[in-house]
Amino acid sequence: MLMQLRMALYVFQEAFRSLRRNGWLNFAAAGTTAVSLFVLGIAVLLVVNTNYISKTVESNVEIMAYLDRGLDQNDLKAIRTQIEATPGVKEVRFISKEEALATLAKRFGKESKLKESLGGTNPLPDAFRIRMSEPRQVASAAASINRLPGVEKVRYGQGVVEKMFKLTAWIRLISMVVMGLLGVCSVFLIATTIRLTMFARRREISIMKWVGATDWFVRWPFLLEGMILGAAGALVAVAVLGFSYSALTGKLQEVLAFLPVVRDYRVLIHLFEGLFTAGIGLGLVGSFISVHRYLRV
Amino acid sequence: MIQFFNVSKFYPNGVKALVGATLHIEKGEFVFLVGPSGAGKSTLIKLIFREELPTKGQIYVGGRSIIRMKRRDVPHLRRQIGMVFQDFRLLPDRTVFENVAFAMQVVGAGPQEIKRRVPEVLELVGLKERAQMYPRQLSGGEQQRVAIARALVNKPTLLIADEPTGNLDMDTSWEIINYFQEINRRGTTVLIATHAREIVDTLRQRVIALDRGRVVRDEHQGVYAHAT
Numbered sequence: 001m002l003m004q005l006r007m008a009l010y011v012f013q014e015a016f017r018s019l020r021r022n023g024w025l026n027f028a029a030a031g032t033t034a035v036s037l038f039v040l041g042i043a044v045l046l047v048v049n050t051n052y053i054s055k056t057v058e059s060n061v062e063i064m065a066y067l068d069r070g071l072d073q074n075d076l077k078a079i080r081t082q083i084e085a086t087p088g089v090k091e092v093r094f095i096s097k098e099e100a101l102a103t104l105a106k107r108f109g110k111e112s113k114l115k116e117s118l119g120g121t122n123p124l125p126d127a128f129r130i131r132m133s134e135p136r137q138v139a140s141a142a143a144s145i146n147r148l149p150g151v152e153k154v155r156y157g158q159g160v161v162e163k164m165f166k167l168t169a170w171i172r173l174i175s176m177v178v179m180g181l182l183g184v185c186s187v188f189l190i191a192t193t194i195r196l197t198m199f200a201r202r203r204e205i206s207i208m209k210w211v212g213a214t215d216w217f218v219r220w221p222f223l224l225e226g227m228i229l230g231a232a233g234a235l236v237a238v239a240v241l242g243f244s245y246s247a248l249t250g251k252l253q254e255v256l257a258f259l260p261v262v263r264d265y266r267v268l269i270h271l272f273e274g275l276f277t278a279g280i281g282l283g284l285v286g287s288f289i290s291v292h293r294y295l296r297v
Numbered sequence: 298m299i300q301f302f303n304v305s306k307f308y309p310n311g312v313k314a315l316v317g318a319t320l321h322i323e324k325g326e327f328v329f330l331v332g333p334s335g336a337g338k339s340t341l342i343k344l345i346f347r348e349e350l351p352t353k354g355q356i357y358v359g360g361r362s363i364i365r366m367k368r369r370d371v372p373h374l375r376r377q378i379g380m381v382f383q384d385f386r387l388l389p390d391r392t393v394f395e396n397v398a399f400a401m402q403v404v405g406a407g408p409q410e411i412k413r414r415v416p417e418v419l420e421l422v423g424l425k426e427r428a429q430m431y432p433r434q435l436s437g438g439e440q441q442r443v444a445i446a447r448a449l450v451n452k453p454t455l456l457i458a459d460e461p462t463g464n465l466d467m468d469t470s471w472e473i474i475n476y477f478q479e480i481n482r483r484g485t486t487v488l489i490a491t492h493a494r495e496i497v498d499t500l501r502q503r504v505i506a507l508d509r510g511r512v513v514r515d516e517h518q519g520v521y522a523h524a525t
Contacts, residue, residue: 002407003405003407006405006407006408007405010402203386203388204388204399206386207386207388207399207400207447208399208403209348209375210346210375210380211375211376211380211399211400211403211404211447211451212372212373212374212375212376212378212403212404212451213372213403213404214369214372215368215369215372217403217405
């Protein structure tokens with residue numbers, strides 16, 4: 001136990017000794033990791049936000065079912081029950097033609113003489129406004145409501161929902177590819193850094209070998225060095241990302257108040273934890289590649 | 298201590314570094330390994346050290362076959378062997394003390410043990426006063442003595458030196474050889490590959506001569522070369 005502790009201490013000392021020695025190289029490797037994790041973070045935030053926005057938009061999607069003229073209370077009640085029975089429907093509200101006209105008049109402005117210009121008649125139909133609990137069912141629900149007797153026609157944001165889904169899928173795909181490429185880049189750079197470190201320390205390595213160090217004893221400081229580089233890069237990325245994201249969303253909400261953005265700290269902390277782990281992982285993979293390939297001890 | 302049975306080593310580039318070498322070195326012996334450059338001295342040392350495996354033959358070091366040895370047992374083999382090289386191979390950014398202590402750290406020795414043992418070996422090679430100096434502040438002979446101290450610090454049963462006096466003048470070479478003799482008297486087996494004819498001829502120890510990968514001579518109280 002004491003021996004393991006001493007070994008661990010030694011491994012840390014060696015890793016930091018070598019980090020101090022190759023300042024610029026380490027800076028480059030940590031910097032690249034930082035940049036790639038930063039972009040990775042942006043990609044994740046982009047996906048999270050489009051998901052969030054599309055969720056918000058989707059849940060605001062309503063179906064308007066315009067009704068035939070001359071229906072009585074019983075007809076209305078029957079239609080309402082049938083609509084409520086449709087899967088995915090959350091809320092149904094009746095909008096009378098008077099209410100619709102009032103809303104329309106309001107939109108034209110108080111001074112406008114909408115009623116008069118229409119010759120005192122109301123051309124608008126009665127309607128039901130339907131909110132959905134499950135946005136993905138909007139299309140099918142709309143179709144089945146349209147078939148109900150007494151419903152003249154149905155309107156909803158045809159296409160908008162589908163487009164939104166397509167957009168998120170694309171963003172997800174593109175950021176996945178970008179993440180992958182950048183991840184490979186930083187693994188490669190860390191691998192190169194560790195390889196150069198090992199080259200700079202080949203003398204020590206061979207001496208260690210001659211006096212009978214075990215393979216893992218020789219390897220550990222390099223693996224640790226890689227992990228530290230990855231973690232350092234991740235910390236920089238998290239800090240920059242954290243500051244710039246909160247600044248950006250703050251500004252965005254001032255300018256575009258209606259645009260929903262994720263400002264949930266738990267989501268961000270999850271992301272930052274993920275980035276940090278990813279940084280250490282990249283460092284470990286990178287140094288492992290070099291240690292495995294160039295350190296035949 | 299060391300047994301070679303019909304050992305051959307061929308490199309992929311076609312070089313036959315060692316051809317059918319058979320030799321036995323007993324515990325406590327003092328042996329010179331001589332021969333022209335490229336005769337296979339370094340290969341022989343690398344094989345003992347299991348830095349390389351032979352193409353053919355069997356090798357025992359300390360009673361264990363190094364061919365059947367598992368990879369993870371190699372470090373333990375090496376801990377029994379101290380190595381000294383022509384170019385000293387010290388770490389330039391560490392003091393004399395740290396250079397020697399390094400070999401102990403690597404095998405997991407504790408700080409107290411290191412503090413006790415390092416001055417002990419430095420005293421043995423007469424460098425106790427130089428402990429806090431860096432290799433570049435020392436003469437060649439002194440640097441080689443640091444290397445010897447490092448080789449000895451883990452108490453190996455076998456000390457191997459590859460051209461230990463190759464970079465040193467005659468007086469200093471004798472000084473270094475005297476340390477090897479002292480170490481040998483204390484019970485450590487010593488194997489020295491060398492070109493130092495005068496030293497070999499004066500000491501009249503066992504001499505194993507290699508030429509083009511073959512053991513051409515193995516005699517006790519031998520000399521560097523017979524007049525031809």
